[in-house]
Amino acid sequence: MTISDEQLMAYADGELEGAEFVTQRALLEAALQADPALAQRVAQHRLLRAQLGSLHAGALEEPVPERLLAAARAQPSATVTDLNAVRAAKAAAQRPARRVPIWSALAASVLIAAGVGYIAFLQRGGNPLVLKNGELLASAALDRALNQQLAGTVPAGGNVQMGVSFRARNGAYCRSFVLSQAQRAGLACHQDQSWHIKALAPTEAVATSADGYRLAASELPPTVRSKIEELIDGEPLDAAGEAQARHAQWR
Amino acid sequence: MESSLKLLQDQLVALLPRLRRFARSLTHHAADADDLVQLALERALQRIDQWRAGTRLDSWMFGIIHHAWIDEIRARRRRDRVLAPEEAGEHIADAASEAPIQRLSLEAAFAQLPEEQRVAVSLVLVEGLAYKEAAAVLEVPIGTVTSRIARGRATLSALLGGAEGAL
Helix, strand or coil: CCCCCCHHHHHHCCCCCCCCHHHHHHHHHHHHHHHHHHHHHHHHHHHHHHHHHCCCCHHHHHHCCHHHHHHHHHCCCCCCCCHHHHHHHHHHHHHHCCCCCCCHHHHHHHHHHCCCHHHHHHCCCCCCCEEECCCCCEHHHHHHHHCCCCCCCCCCCCEEEEEEEEECCCCEEEEEECCCCCEEEEECCCECCCCEEEEEEEECHHHHCCCCCCCCCCCHHHHHHHHHHHHEECCCCHHHHHHHHHCCCCC | CCHHHHHHHHHHHHHHHHHHHHHHHHHHHHHHHHHHHHHHHHHHHCCCCCCCCCCCHHHHHHHHHHHHHHHHHHHHHHHHHCCCCCCCHHHHHHHHHHCEEEEEECHHHHHCCCHHHHHHHHHHCCCCHHHHHHHHHHHCHHHCCCHHHHHHHHHHHHHHCCCCCCC
């Protein structure tokens, strides 16, 4: 029997595994046993296939960009045929998008894009946010407020409102805050004697509400809210718990 | 209804790394590849009702990406008509005849393949589809896929300089 290279290739690619190929496979394997040159060609086909397995392998290892995750989770936009489909699409769209689990320098740069420059522009008396070793930390008035200020109290001339305080799963204390002048809400967690900014987002309704000092979680921007949900261990602190935590210097 | 859409989107998310890899095989450019994947995701969700449960989601997505890429190539050709469309093919002939003087890296060699061979090789040898499945994605007969893979393989072996007598 004459054996074509295409047959050898199909054999190397596992295309002759099915029951309908039993005879063809048996003949081919007999020929491979008899002819080392044929066997060598099969080995070459397998080698090339194995080599190609590493092609663009970087795409498998890199984190998937957020825009693609969002696109995969987006609400199907066209050809909605009935009410059930509408509800399904809406429900799907309202679920929070999958979060990238690593708090990375990349995320810090996103936060910076979210408004550090803008805040620095608005805020007098020092930038409330500083970048240190790739991490965004609270500074100046924001750092003082996170350390000292209790929910529901704003000192004269103060621009920071404190929201919920809670213990994160890793044991750190975290507090949500609103920079009213800069119209930004965020979440900071206390680690190594600094307040690390974990989320920061523009806010309108919250900052303009006159009595929104102890903010319900639902009033916070979605990114801040979902960050809280991700980190919180149990329930937020009540007023007594908050005062106690301040007394212990948030450790 | 609701949960099936959610489930499907979970599967799409899980597929994203492979979709990005396949798109890179087409575009040779990471950012272009991600644009292509994003477009394909939008198109897939627009026609999500055409997805048949029980069939391979990866194949379906590869097909949508491939269609989007063909659209893109046509648009590019319209944009710059000056370029000869056979350019890629000439490169291969050159490189193959100059072998084995210079061995190319795998990705450089792969990039030299003509479009049709590159897609077939990518689907079968990189993404692991069966010939039949690749044929369905590309909407061509299985024999066409087989010969594209065979020619693609021969060219790659020659460019990589590792296959005495394979051509």
